[in-house]
Amino acid sequence: MKKTIRIILLLLVLLGAAFFIFRTPDTDRAEMIAKYGNEASRFVDDGHGTKVHYRDEGNKDGPALLLIHGSNSLLQTWEPLVGLLGDKYHLISLDLYGHGLTGPNPNGAYDADSNIAAAVRVLDKVGVDKAYWVGNSMGGWVTWRAGLSVPERILGLVMIDAAGAQVQQKGQPYLGARLARSAVGQMLLPEITPRFLVKSSLEENFAQPERLTEELVDRYWELLRFPGNRKAAVDRATTPRQPEKWGDVGTLKMPVLLLWGEKDKVIPLAHGRAFAEAIPGSKLITYADAGHLPMEETPEQVARDIDGWIEGLATESVALSEE
Numbered sequence: 343m344k345k346t347i348r349i350i351l352l353l354l355v356l357l358g359a360a361f362f363i364f365r366t367p368d369t370d371r372a373e374m375i376a377k378y379g380n381e382a383s384r385f386v387d388d389g390h391g392t393k394v395h396y397r398d399e400g401n402k403d404g405p406a407l408l409l410i411h412g413s414n415s416l417l418q419t420w421e422p423l424v425g426l427l428g429d430k431y432h433l434i435s436l437d438l439y440g441h442g443l444t445g446p447n448p449n450g451a452y453d454a455d456s457n458i459a460a461a462v463r464v465l466d467k468v469g470v471d472k473a474y475w476v477g478n479s480m481g482g483w484v485t486w487r488a489g490l491s492v493p494e495r496i497l498g499l500v501m502i503d504a505a506g507a508q509v510q511q512k513g514q515p516y517l518g519a520r521l522a523r524s525a526v527g528q529m530l531l532p533e534i535t536p537r538f539l540v541k542s543s544l545e546e547n548f549a550q551p552e553r554l555t556e557e558l559v560d561r562y563w564e565l566l567r568f569p570g571n572r573k574a575a576v577d578r579a580t581t582p583r584q585p586e587k588w589g590d591v592g593t594l595k596m597p598v599l600l601l602w603g604e605k606d607k608v609i610p611l612a613h614g615r616a617f618a619e620a621i622p623g624s625k626l627i628t629y630a631d632a633g634h635l636p637m638e639e640t641p642e643q644v645a646r647d648i649d650g651w652i653e654g655l656a657t658e659s660v661a662l663s664e665e
Contacts, residue, residue, distance in 0.1 A: 366535045369567045386467040395443035396464045400433035406470045409435040412479025416442040422641030436464050440574025452578040454487040476500040489594045498597040503634050507613040508588040514607045518543035522579035532572040537563045549605035549633035591620050598624035599651045603632030
């Protein structure tokens, strides 16, 4: 009995030592805001104790695009598109709860409705009544859920490798997401998040890993460790996604553009085809040289297709008004 107790105590000591050796502390909030904010960065009070970080950029007289990133991502994922479309469009991006410089939701809510409310709050703050909602991955899920709940705020939906389709072919979550769903990961990830874990997870999202720079890895790693974001990532991984809402996706009334990386392993192209089949009048465009993040891997193509699609909608509207 005494020997067993000694072994248990030794294991506890070793685990404690490993924790302190491998622990990666939070980054400093003020330092991160200074480093990753820019002249377009703003913060809006959500009414619940959190200040949501957003950027208000581009041509303020042009059509508005609301850009919504995916899980464990950041509003910076849209920087290539902002650079390509900024002369023509009003571009509004935000860090969802538990991401980037926004930090965690004090209520622990990471469901679609909470994120939609934050996005609407940002639109209200910048004075935009209706926008094209553009979302990637989890942000794509938030986008089509917004199409169901706040259609009056939406001109159209652009869903890029969007989550939420209920199809037989399942995706392969990247390493960080897999860990966040495990009991061990949920215990360790809020305190132990090595840089190689972030880099490996990002590599699984890219079809062209050579596009993944060390600077980009550092940004994801540092902002994942923004105070409260790691605990939020664990909480978000266990938040119910309400799969039954998939049955309503065919009722969307606004125009819908689907953009998909053909090499996406996280949310395979079969999901994009399911959306295209379920949503009447939707348009699906695929990219042979992109994975889960086409707006980062092939931004020129994505920008061209979004612009062409919106121009086409405008042309159709003019033609209908002249009939």
